Amino acid sequence: MLPLEVRLAALNGKHFIYLTHAGYILSRAVPSNITDFVWNRNHWYWRGEDLGGDVMVCGHTPVDALINDFEALDISYELKDGCLFHGGKINIDIGACRYNKTVLLNIDTLEIKTFTLTEDDVNDAQDK
Numbered sequence: 001m002l003p004l005e006v007r008l009a010a011l012n013g014k015h016f017i018y019l020t021h022a023g024y025i026l027s028r029a030v031p032s033n034i035t036d037f038v039w040n041r042n043h044w045y046w047r048g049e050d051l052g053g054d055v056m057v058c059g060h061t062p063v064d065a066l067i068n069d070f071e072a073l074d075i076s077y078e079l080k081d082g083c084l085f086h087g088g089k090i091n092i093d094i095g096a097c098r099y100n101k102t103v104l105l106n107i108d109t110l111e112i113k114t115f116t117l118t119e120d121d122v123n124d125a126q127d128k
Contacts, residue, residue, distance in 0.1 A: 006020075014053065045075065051089070058090075059093030083103060101115065
């Protein structure tokens with residue numbers, strides 16, 4: 001079974017990067033059940049989080065859905081290469097299922113590289 005979260009020392013060894021499927025409120029207790037790790041979306045709307053330089057990377061909630069909500073609720077965010085940055089968190093769910101896009105994130109520099117697969121790419125991979 002895969003771990004529910006991975007914590008990596010990064011960013012010049014001074015901070016941590018937390019990799020998790022759905023994300024959670026880091027300043028509160030670590031979720032005690034798998035449902036919170038896999039399905040939670042509420043942490044995106046909580047305005048009191050300060051990760052102190054740490055970074056949480058997650059997906060599960062498509063960026064375009066969060067943008068619509070954030071604009072309606074007047075919550076600030078930043079977009080970089082389609083990924084959403086908010087309160088020390090990076091959402092990398094840019095639509096792998098819907099748009100055939102995926103993200104590579106350099107955890108040392110937080111540099112983002114996005115890729116889009118064409119139908120020909122998918123067909124070529126299936127033929128091999």
